[in-house]
Amino acid sequence: MKDLVFNNGVSIPRVGLGVWRAQEGDDTYNAVRYALDAGYRLIDTARVYGNEKSVGKAIRESGIDRSEIFLTTKLWNDDIRAHRTKEAFQESLDDLGLDYVDLYLIHWPAEGYEEAWLEMEDLYKEGKIRAIGLSNFHLHHLDSLMEKATVHPVIDQIESSPYFTNQELIDAIQAKGIIAESWSPFGGHRGNMLDDPLLAELSKKYNKNPGQLVVRWNVDRDVVVIPKSVHKERIISNFDVFDFELEPEDIQAISNLDCGRRMGSSPDNFSF
Numbered sequence: 001m002k003d004l005v006f007n008n009g010v011s012i013p014r015v016g017l018g019v020w021r022a023q024e025g026d027d028t029y030n031a032v033r034y035a036l037d038a039g040y041r042l043i044d045t046a047r048v049y050g051n052e053k054s055v056g057k058a059i060r061e062s063g064i065d066r067s068e069i070f071l072t073t074k075l076w077n078d079d080i081r082a083h084r085t086k087e088a089f090q091e092s093l094d095d096l097g098l099d100y101v102d103l104y105l106i107h108w109p110a111e112g113y114e115e116a117w118l119e120m121e122d123l124y125k126e127g128k129i130r131a132i133g134l135s136n137f138h139l140h141h142l143d144s145l146m147e148k149a150t151v152h153p154v155i156d157q158i159e160s161s162p163y164f165t166n167q168e169l170i171d172a173i174q175a176k177g178i179i180a181e182s183w184s185p186f187g188g189h190r191g192n193m194l195d196d197p198l199l200a201e202l203s204k205k206y207n208k209n210p211g212q213l214v215v216r217w218n219v220d221r222d223v224v225v226i227p228k229s230v231h232k233e234r235i236i237s238n239f240d241v242f243d244f245e246l247e248p249e250d251i252q253a254i255s256n257l258d259c260g261r262r263m264g265s266s267p268d269n270f271s272f
Contacts, residue, residue, distance in 0.1 A: 006155065016035075041068055045074075103132070106134050132153065158183070161263070182218050208240075216244065
């Protein structure tokens with residue numbers, strides 16, 4: 001599958017590894033190495049995850065040319081509110097031990113995000129970041145941002161799973177030339193979505209496990225997806241989705257599982 005292309009011409013792989021909740025040290029280091037060895041080229045971390053050092057070390061020691069790896073990290077809410085965007089970015093870069101970041105995101109629409117975006121524009125124009133985007137932004141946040149922005153966001157990383165498709169938002173941002181990216185594609189640690197009878201039925205049809213079906217469902221919607229795991233077998237399995245396509249009626253059937261069950265916090269009501 002070809003990569004998706006941002007509105008600034010930079011390409012992003014369709015499937016990546018997320019490292020939220022992966023512990024700094026061997027857990028994160030090994031997960032990233034497993035992923036890169038399996039063929040992943042997109043790694044997604046964040047300042048608040050506390051594991052950027054291990055992510056950077058794994059990338060540096062992978063033996064893969066840096067230009068072939070797409071790395072995302074994010075600006076945390078406390079730094080947005082404290083108006084220290086550039087300082088926080090440099091701290092991330094130092095911990096990663098890298099010269100640049102492929103994608104830098106505003107993690108949540110915390111107070112001050114418009115000003116933070118303008119600081120990110122400076123870093124982008126200086127060549128320290130190849131693309132800048134958003135995470136957990138609703139349309140009204142995006143509209144507020146665009147009143148001041150001079151650089152168009154390339155992506156919005158949002159919660160999306162078969163039980164919470166968020167399809168209306170995905171359609172709206174895609175119509176604006178912004179790529180959608182799914183976090184928590186399996187419904188989060190509190191969910192039992194992968195046990196759904198429909199996914200069990202489709203697993204027999206495609207000879208793929210439910211997790212692979214969900215990853216492929218995102219790929220077939222032109223949504224970048226970053227399933228997280230620290231287990232080698234699961235990491236390899238989640239990437240084994242490029243030898244089949246879901247039939248249109250099955251894409252719709254999975255989408256029809258939507259019950260509006262958000263697992264994470266709402267971008268309009270978060271307390272962190």
